Amino acid sequence: MKISVIIPVYNAEKFLTQAVESALQFSEVYEVILIEDKSPDNALEICRKLAVIHDRVKLFQHPDKENHGAGPSRNLGIEKATGDFIAFLDADDYYLPNRFDAEKELFKKLNVDGVYGALGVHYYSEKAKADYYKVFGNRLTTIYKKHKPEDVFPGQLGMKGSFGLIHLDTLTIRKNALYKLDTFFKKTLRLHQDTEFLFRLSFFTNLYPGILNEPIAMRGVHENNRITKVDTRKINxxxxxxxxxxxxxxxxxxxxxxxxxxxxxxxxxxxxxxxxxxxxxxxxxxxxxxxxxxxxxxxxxxxxxxxxxxxx
Incomplete structure (x- = not known):
């Protein structure tokens, strides 16, 4: 397997090195692609240092060097990727050592387009835990039990009761399978563009369950998560x-x-x-x-x- 891990980088200087190193621990990771999205902090300099230190780390920015959001940044990463498989990672999250254990077996079957697993929660501070534990707790973000690929699309839409969700950090997809979609991530959405992408992906491709009962990656919760502000109703x-x-x-x-x-x-x-x-x-x-x-x-x-x- 030659996996390209795509990391959009925005306002995550404190966590970026951990995210990159968590991906580099795997021999299957062929490259880590950083898309620096005009971050207001010192993330660009950290990206440059990581690209110098690690041969497998590649740094890109949008052609105009402006901020475009996570969706277009992931699209640029897919465009630049040279691996046979694509995995995603948020810059404030990280992979666990079992991240690709299921993939190494499941992708031996040609009908498997993608594999998903379970995401855990890591609180970066006591304040973050105090503020957001009621939102995330220690629950896994996952599909709750193993389903056939044809059930994933209606399940994600909420048509099969309490089904659960796929998180992008836990998805590994064949790069050529992505071209079954007319568009990758929609530029029209600044939030939930990953959810919309996963809806369409589960319709067009065969997504199989990997490890669902324990985390293969961790969501990093801190005070500046954009999606956390939505989940805690700071944004409606x-x-x-x-x-x-x-x-x-x-x-x-x-x-x-x-x-x-x-x-x-x-x-x-x-x-x-x-x-x-x-x-x-x-x-x-x-x-x-x-x-x-x-x-x-x-x-x-x-x-x-x-x-x-x-x-x-």
Missing amino acids: PATTRVMLWREVNDWAEGEAAIPDDVKIHIKRMTRSFEIAIAPFFKKWFMILKYLVTDYPSIRSGLYNINFRRDLM
């Missing part, structure tokens, strides 16, 4: 998620191969989040409208927003 999660589901809905409407019941579910999820962020009077107008025209949108939407902790 419904606002960011309605953007996600609108993007998914637009894609699904144009994809003839998606079954009608799946399209209806996606539309109802979109409506449910649109109701959540609507102003008071518009909210009630929408509720009354869908009570008449599409009652399941209200019923499933209220359930998903209020009770489903694992739904992005």
